[in-house]
Amino acid sequence: MILIVDDRPENILPLKKILELHRFSVDTAESGEEALKKVLQTTYSVIILDVQMPGMDGFEVANAIAGFSKTKDTSIIFLSAVNTEKKFITQGYTSGGVDYLTKPVDPDILALKVRTLHRLYEQQRELRATQDSLRKEIEVRKQAQEALAERMQELQTVLASLPQMAFIVAPDGRIEYVNEHWFRYASNAAAFPDTHSDDAFHIDWKQALGQGVEFTKEVRLKELATGDHRYHLLRVVPVRQQGGSGRWIGTFTDIDPQKRVAELLEQQVALRTSELLSKNAELERTNHELQQFTWVVSHDLKEPLRKIQLLNDTIKEKYLKDNPEAVSYLDRSIRSSARMSRLINDLLAYSQLSAPESFHPTDMNALLDELLLDFDDMLQQTKAVITVGPIPIIDTIPTRMRQVFQNLISNALKFAKQDQPPVITISAERVATKAIDAPASPTGDFCRIVVRDNGIGFDERFLSRIFVIFQRLHNRTSYEGTGIGLAIAKKNMDKHNGLISATSREGEGASFILVLPIVQPD
Template sequence: MILIVDDRPENLYSLQKLLELNHFKVDTASSGEEALRKILRNTYFLIILDVQMPEMDGFEVAEAITGYSKSKDIPIIFLSAVSVEKRFITRGYSSGGLDYITKPVDPEILLLKVSTFYRLHQQTRELHEAQEALRQEVMERKAAQEALSHSLDELRSILESIQQIAFTLGPSGQIEFANRYWYRYADSLETLPATPDGETSLPECIAKAMASGQQEVCEVRIRPIGETDFRYHLFSLTPVWKEGAIGKWVCIFTDIHEQKMINQLLENRVDERTRALQQANRDLEYSNHELQQFAYVASHDLKEPLRKIQVFSNLISGKFGTEAPEAEHYLSKIVSSAARMNSLITDVLEYSKISIGGQFRATDVNAILRDILDDMELLVREKGAVIRMENVPLLLAIPSQMRQVFQNILSNALKFSRQGVPPDISVVAERTEELSVNGASSAEGAFCRITVRDNGIGFDERYLDKIFVIFQRLHGRNEFEGTGIGLAIVKKIIDTHGGLVTASSREGEGSVFTMVLPVHQHQHENHTQASDT
C-alpha cells in the first residue's frame, strides 16, 4: 500500500485517483502527525511526501520516519513546487528520501517511479522470504546434523558396549566404524576377517544384502588372529533407512561355535539312537510276527489232539458209561473241559488273526448287525430280547473284524442279562468331529460314535480297566460261560482301526459300551500323526 502525505486535499485526491486507476492501493494523510500515526499502525511499501506542510514540513516527517525501526526502510519520494534548489534536494536525500519530484507532477513519470519502487519492494520482500527460508533450512540442517551426530555417537556407544563383533558400513559398502572386538579377527578397518576357502565369504554376504536392500543373516566361519581354527558365527546385516534411502548398514557377528558343536554332537547321537531304534523296531516286528505265527500254528495244531480227546471220551462214555457210573461222571468232566479248551483255542486263534490284519473297504455295519441278529435268532427268542438299531454310517473298515466286534458285544449283552428280565438292547450311532467319547455331534464329522446300551447285570466300574484285558473275567465259569477274550478282541480291533472304546455301568443297572471309529482311515492317520508330534 502507498501512503500519500499532503496538506492540500485536491493534491491528495488527484494523486490517489491516478494511482488507484493503475491498480495500486492508496492511503492518505493530510499532515505529518497523521502520517506518523498511520505508519505506526500500517505497513506501506512507498511514501509520497509533500515538502511544504504546516507545523511539520516533509523533511522533518522523513527524519521521523527513518528514525522508526519499523519504517526506516520504506522508500520516500518528495514532492515540491518551489523548493527545487540544490540545497533543498540535498536535504531531501539526507533526510531519508530516495527520489525528488517537482510539481506540477507528470503522471507518467510518477507512475514509472511508483512502479519501479513497487518492483523493488516485491524483489526485496522475495529476497527477505528467500533469506528467511534459507535461514530456516540452515537451522534445520544444523539441527539434523547435530541429531545425526548424536545418533552416530549413540550407535557407536551401543556397538562398543555389546559383547560381539559389530561394525557399520556406508551406503557403498565401505567400513565406517568397528568396535574393539573387531580387532580380534581383523588387523584394520580395511581388512575383513578371514573365512575358509570354498565356504561363504563375507564380501558375498555383504553384496547379497546390498542387492536385496533387506536384512540378511548368514552363517559363516571366521578365524581369530593368531589361531588356526575357524569359529562359527551368525553374520547379520541390517539396513538403517533415512529419508527413503539406506544411510548405513549395522553388521553384527554372533558367536555360535559352542552351540553348533553341541548341536552336531546331539544330531550324531540322535542319528545313532534313531538307527538303534529302527533296528529294534525291525527286530520287534520280526519277533511279533514270529510270535503271531507261533500262536496261530500252536492254536491250530492244538485243536487236532483236542478233537481226539473229545471223540474218544464220547466213545468211552457211550460204550462203558452205563456200566460204571463213577467213570461216566469223570468222563463228563473231561468232555466239559475239552469243550472249554476248544472255545479258548478258538478265541486265541481269532485274537492272533487280528494282528495279521485285513483290507479296509467301505463297510455297511447295518448289514453286519442284521446278519448277527439272524444268527442269534434262537437265543434272542429264547431270552425274549428286544433289540433296537439306528442307522450306522458307512465306514471304511475291515468287515470281518467289525463282525467280531458287534458279535462279541451283542452276545455279551444277551448273555449277561438279569434273571427274569428280558434283555433290552439299543444300538445308536452319530457322527462327531472329535476322536472323543464326549465330542459334540456333527452331521459331517470325521468320526462315528456307536453306543450299545443294555439293561443287564452291569459291573462295578472299578474293574473297567480289567474287562478289556485278555483272559480277565469278572464272573466265575459256573455263573456265565466264556473265556475272557471277547472284549480283549473288541479292544484290539478298535485300536487297529484307529478308534477308541470304553464302557460305563452300575451293578444291576445295565452297561453302556461306546466306540468311536474314523469314518475314513486317512482321518485316523492324520490324527495319529498329530498325536505323535
C-alpha cells in the same frame, strides 16, 4: 492487506475502490499517528502514503515505520500532488519508499505496482519461512549427528566388551570398526578374515548387502596363531536409519566346540539308528514267528479241546443220565472247556491284529446289516431292539471293523438289565477333529460313531481298565466272557488311526464312542 494513509477522505475513497476491484483487502488511516497505531496492530504488505499531511507528514511516518521489525518486508509507495520536485522524490526514496508517484495517478499503473509489491511481499515471507525451516532442519540434523556420534561411541564400547569378534560395516560395504578379537583371525581391519575354501560367503554377503537383509552363515575361520580352522557363526544385521540404508553390525561367534559335539552326536545317532533298524528287523521277524507260534498253538489246543468236549458230551448222554451229581460235575467241565475254547479263539484273534492289511472304502450300514444277521437268535431270545442310523462311507479294514461292532453289540446284549429288553442305538456324525468331544461338522474329515445301550452300565472310574486285555469289571459267574473283546476293539481302532472311549453310569446304560478318519492317510 493494503493500507492507504491520507488526510483527505475524498482521496482515500477512489484509491480504496480501485484496489478492492482488483481483489485487495484495504485498510485506511487519515493521519500519520493513526497509521502508526494500525501498523503496530496489523501486518500490511503495501502502504500507500500521502506526503503532505498535517501533523506527521509522509516522510516522518515512513521513517517511523522503518524502525519496526514487523514492517521490514512492507513496501511504501509515496503519493503526492504538491511535492513533485526532485528533492522530495529523493527524500521519499531515502525515507524507505520503494516508489514515488505524483497525482493524478493512472489507476491501472497503481494497481499493477501494488500487485507486484504484494507478490514480492508474499515471496519474501515464503522465503523467510523456508529459511527458518532450513535453520531448524540444520539444527535437528546437527543434533541427530551428535546423537549418532554418541550412539556410535556407545556401540563401539559395547562391541569392544563382547567375547565375539564384532565389527561395523558402512553402507557402502566398507569395514569401519573391529574389536580386538578380530586380529586373532585377520591381519588388518580393512578385510574379512580368511575362510576355509568350502565356506566362501562373499557372494552371499554382497547379495545381502545389496538387498538390505540380515545375513547369517556358518564359516570356518583360519586362526593366525595355530593355522587351524574353527567354526564360527557369522551374523550381520542392518541398522536402519532415516532416509534409507544405514550401517551394519556383525559378529563372528565361535561355535567350534558345539559343532564338534554335534558332529560326534550325529555319528552316534547314525550308529544308533543302524542298530535300531537292525533291532526292528529282528523284532519284526520275532513278532512274525510269535504270531505263527500263537496260531499253531491255538490250532493244536483247539483240536484236543474239541475231543474233550465231545467225549464229555458222550459220557454224559450214555453213562451218567442216572447220576445227577456226576452230571453236575461234568457240566462244569463242559462249561470250562467252552470257556477255554472262547479264550483260545479270542487270543488267536488278538494275535492276528498286528498283521498288515489294506484299507478300503466301506459301506458301514451294509456291514452292520450283515453283522446283525449273526445275532438273530439272540435278538429274538432277548427281544432286543437295535436301531442303526446312516453312517458315511469310511476307509476301513472291513473284517477289523466287524470285530469292533461284534464285540460292542455282544457286550450290550450280554450286560443288559434282567427286567427289560435291550435297546441299542448306533448313530454317526462327521466331526472336525480327531477328538472324542470334537464339534460336529458336515464337512469334517472324521466320523464319530456312538453305540448306546440301556444296560447295567459301569462306574467311569474304571474306564481306563475296560480296554486292557483280561481286565473285567464283573465276575465270571454273573457274566460270561474272556476280558479280551474290548482290548481287541481298542487295538483295531488304533490300527484305523482312530480313538475309542466310553461314558456310563451304573444302572443307566453305556455309550461307546468311536472316532476314525473318513479317509485314511497314505
